Amino acid sequence: MSQDLVRFLHARLDEEADLARRCDGDDCGEWTAHGHTVDFCQGELPGFHPTIALHVALHDPSRVLREVQAKRRVLARHALSPATGDPELPWDNRDDCQYDGETWPCDDLLDLASPYADHPDYPRRP
Ligand SMILES: [Zn+2]
Structure with a gap:
């Protein structure tokens, strides 16, 4: 497995950071939930169950980028x-x-990788 797990983790973190940046993660502001609505800074989207709205807002791109940096x-x-x-x-x-x-x-490292265990590129032990 040697460095396969590290390369795999960097690839997943690169993907997550890229996606967050594509959502204006660096400058957009904070995503927030208000009842059934999520405010994505550039617009609001209603129709969520309030718990799901909170969960979506939790994936605020700026927070995701901070989490990626911490994992790195x-x-x-x-x-x-x-x-x-x-x-x-x-x-x-x-x-x-x-x-x-x-x-x-x-x-x-195994704990950092565990959320991605179902990814097709997840390195398996020999
Ligand atoms: Zn260690």
Whole structure:
């Protein structure tokens, strides 16, 4: 799996950021819900169940972009520390995470990837 999971996660984050930007995520303002209506800053759309309106507003593009940035920082921290294969360093004979020392890929990376488990490109363990 090595870096496949990291490449996969970056690709998903790129897609989410691109979609958010295409919704004017950088400058549009905040999406809000008012009862059955979602205000998308450039117009309002009525007809939602109030709970669904709140859920849609939660996907405000600016918030999505902040979430993508936060996930990229987590990815950067949990970088691969490859095994050296040095017999003098038996504790370093496995790929692990440089941040937490867990076996690669660490639980934090697997948790970041878990929402995309049904994606056709999701890397499967050999
Ligand atoms: Zn880690």
